[in-house]
Amino acid sequence: MKKLVTLEINGKLQELAVEPSESLLQILRKQWNLIGTKRGCDSGGCGCCTVHLDGKAVYSCMVFASSLDKHKVTTIEGLSSGNELDPLQTAFIEEDAVQCGYCTCGMIMTAKEFLAKEDRPDEEQIRHAIAGNLCRCTGYQKIVKAIKVAANR
Amino acid sequence: MSLTSVKEYFTPGGKQEVLELLEKYGDSALIVAGGSFVHGLDARDLLFGIEALIDIRNLALNEVSSDSAGLSLGATVTFSELQQLNEIQSSAAFGALRDALKCPPVQIRNVATIGGNIAAACPYFDLPTAVMSLGGVVQAQGPAGSREIGLQEFFAGLFQNTLETNEFVSGIFIPALPARSSSAFIKLETNANDLAIVNVAVQLTLDESGSCQEARLVVGGGVAETPVRAIASENLLRGRKMTDELFKQAGAAVQSDLEPISDHRASAAYRSATAKVLTERALRRAVARLDQAQASI
Ligand SMILES: Cc1cc2nc3c(=O)[nH]c(=O)nc-3n(C[C@H](O)[C@H](O)[C@H](O)COP(=O)(O)OP(=O)(O)OC[C@H]3O[C@@H](n4cnc5c(N)ncnc54)[C@H](O)[C@@H]3O)c2cc1C
Ligand code: FES
Ligand code: FES
Numbered sequence: 090m091k092k093l094v095t096l097e098i099n100g101k102l103q104e105l106a107v108e109p110s111e112s113l114l115q116i117l118r119k120q121w122n123l124i125g126t127k128r129g130c131d132s133g134g135c136g137c138c139t140v141h142l143d144g145k146a147v148y149s150c151m152v153f154a155s156s157l158d159k160h161k162v163t164t165i166e167g168l169s170s171g172n173e174l175d176p177l178q179t180a181f182i183e184e185d186a187v188q189c190g191y192c193t194c195g196m197i198m199t200a201k202e203f204l205a206k207e208d209r210p211d212e213e214q215i216r217h218a219i220a221g222n223l224c225r226c227t228g229y230q231k232i233v234k235a236i237k238v239a240a241n242r
Numbered sequence: 243m244s245l246t247s248v249k250e251y252f253t254p255g256g257k258q259e260v261l262e263l264l265e266k267y268g269d270s271a272l273i274v275a276g277g278s279f280v281h282g283l284d285a286r287d288l289l290f291g292i293e294a295l296i297d298i299r300n301l302a303l304n305e306v307s308s309d310s311a312g313l314s315l316g317a318t319v320t321f322s323e324l325q326q327l328n329e330i331q332s333s334a335a336f337g338a339l340r341d342a343l344k345c346p347p348v349q350i351r352n353v354a355t356i357g358g359n360i361a362a363a364c365p366y367f368d369l370p371t372a373v374m375s376l377g378g379v380v381q382a383q384g385p386a387g388s389r390e391i392g393l394q395e396f397f398a399g400l401f402q403n404t405l406e407t408n409e410f411v412s413g414i415f416i417p418a419l420p421a422r423s424s425s426a427f428i429k430l431e432t433n434a435n436d437l438a439i440v441n442v443a444v445q446l447t448l449d450e451s452g453s454c455q456e457a458r459l460v461v462g463g464g465v466a467e468t469p470v471r472a473i474a475s476e477n478l479l480r481g482r483k484m485t486d487e488l489f490k491q492a493g494a495a496v497q498s499d500l501e502p503i504s505d506h507r508a509s510a511a512y513r514s515a516t517a518k519v520l521t522e523r524a525l526r527r528a529v530a531r532l533d534q535a536q537a538s539i
Contacts, residue, residue: 092251109295110245132281134435136349145322145352151278152353155251156297199348220434221347 094158098123099167107154114138114149117164125165125194129223136222139195140164146202148221165194168201177201177239186235188226196222200236210240245284250294257412260296261385264408267294273410275299275318275358278350282364288401303357303412312417317357317381317410321346324356334535335376336416337528338425338443342372345429345438357411360396363403363468366437370397371462371469372427375443378416384409397468420455423447424535426527428520429463432507438463439508442496442520446479446528454479459492461517465502472499475521484529493522 091106098121107116114131117123117140129135131150138149141163149162168175177197180186187193196219203210203218210218215236216229224232247270254260264271270293274280277297283289303316308329313336315324321343330336330343345368346354359369360380374393382389385408398404405411419425425445429438441463447456457479462469475495482488502513 090250109251110248132285133278133350136347139349142352146349147352148278148349151281153251153274153277153295153297155295156253156274156277156299158253202348217434218348221349223435 092155094155096157096159097161099163105154109153109155111154112150113140113142113152113154113157113162116154117149117162123164123166127191127194129191134223135192135195136199136219137192137195139198139222141198141202144202144205146199163198165198168197175201176242177204177236180235180239180242181232184231184235184238186227186231192222192224192226196224196232200239204236204240208240210237212237245280245289245292245295247290247292248295251297252294253297253300255300257301257383260298260301260410261383261408263294263296264410265385267296268407270294271296271407273298273361275355275361276320276350276353278354279358279362279364283362283401286401298410310418312415315356315414315416317361317413318355319357321351321354321356321359322348325351334424334528334531335419335445336425337531338372338375338427338445339369339416341427341527342368342429342441342443345431347435356414360393360414361403361405361411363397363399363401364437365400365462365464365467365469368427368429368438368441368463371441371460372425372443373414373416374462374469374471375425375427375445375458375460376416376419377445377458378414380411381413381415382409383412388412390415393469394471400467419445420447422449422532422536423456424528424532426524426531428524428527430516430520437507440465440502440513440516440520442517442524444521444524444528446484446525446532448484448532452483454482454484456480459496459521461496461500461521464505464507465500465513465517467503470499472496472521474498479525484525486526489522489525492525493518496521 127137129137303318427443429441445458459472475492502510504510
């Protein structure tokens with residue numbers, strides 16, 4: 090049976106009916122067309138579906154949409170305000186930390202939570218922080234650099 | 243998530259309601275806490291016939307309390323929340339728990355609960371090994387009230403625990419350890435996002451002269467269907483002074499207590515060799531932790 094949940098997505102209160110086993114990832118992409126959040130493995134192994142749930146980085150493919158009543162979700166689309174990008178987004182562009190881009194939104198969401206807790210991280214801390222996000226293209230060097238650059242801004 | 247047979251997702255607000263749902267749905271109910279292992283179960287075809295998901299995160303089981311008897315952890319406290327606790331951040335005695343909590347990526351630590359990690363009875367998880375080395379106890383809630391189950395008794399086999407179908411885990415209790423206690427945990431995995439090939443946790447209590455009064459050594463991560471106590475090594479350690487030579491002997495003795503499994507992650511022989519080395523390292527880490535704690539008194 091469908092369940093009615095009310096949740097905040099990128100600052101807007103939304104009400105929706107969800108199937109019992111539907112994931113947050115599914116509703117983000119299908120119902121709201123928030124396609125910045127990517128579907129990779131759909132089983133908690135790649136990180137490209139990372140969003141914030143009540144301010145914390147989670148794999149949206151593993152979150153049951155039915156559990157979200159009264160919770161708050163932020164996706165990559167909620168990071169920028171209007172045309173003004175988040176410093177992390179700017180740093181990723183400037184440092185060329187994006188190749189195919191499939192991992193990028195998840196990577197930035199993970200880094201965003203991390204930098205909120207750790208304002209001057211060293212390289213090892215950054216690498217540990219993004220351990221749950223895979224990138225098949227960049228070799229990570231530029232991603233780590235971009236996160237460092239954003240931290241210093 | 244596929245879970246095609248699921249018809250209902252419940253979010254009960256009290257224990258009684260959970261018990262009633264368990265009674266009603268029996269074997270076709272699945273408790274959900276962080277939900278991070280539901281995929282894992284599905285991929286192993288273990289969710290056949292599940293109709294009702296019962297999410298227990300609105301039960302206020304996310305509380306922690308600490309007193310002279312020990313640490314009471316509500317079933318739905320997450321790994322990230324545990325990492326914030328003073329006791330876990332600083333005490334040498336809970337070192338094994340601190341080490342094990344660091345293993346999963348942040349996206350998992352933010353949702354995975356201690357109750358779910360233990361209840362899953364997955365031999366490749368890390369907390370079961372660490373919590374068993376600390377003498378942790380499961381608090382199970384059923385219609386007749388609550389009962390305590392030691393971890394060794396709780397794990398019944400691969401993905402099997404000894405809960406009745408009308409019971410669920412309400413919390414985990416970790417008894418306080420005597421002075422001069424220390425613990426450590428080490429895991430070997432293939433990459434940062436992988437489950438364990440072998441993991442080892444050790445808990446030591448030394449007397450004033452530095453001899454080992456009590457030792458508990460647990461090996462997990464696929465060395466058997468459940469984490470196992472390495473009794474021969476524990477016996478070897480008790481009454482002895484902590485030397486590198488002794489650590490080597492204890493490592494070798496661990497191998498006699500194990501019958502590791504062979505799978506796509508590693509062969510039995512590799513697991514056995516690794517268990518030996520990790521045991522030596524875990525012992526060294528636990529002793530170093532104690533020295534450090536004493537130096538800072
Ligand atoms: C990418 C990834 C990496 C991981 N890395 C690690 C790692 O390095 N180390 C490690 O130890 N683990 C690791 N894990 C496993 C993770 O720790 C577990 O999935 C998690 O702890 C399970 O807790 P949960 O609250 O999410 O449980 P759920 O997924 O909600 O439930 C798991 C099982 O336990 C049952 N259950 C849950 N709570 C209760 C309860 N209170 N009473 C009765 N039954 C209950 C459920 O019915 C289900 O069978 C990883 C998982 C993933 C996906
Ligand atoms: S799609 Fe969620 S972790 Fe890969
Ligand atoms: S840029 Fe292609 S996966 Fe990271």
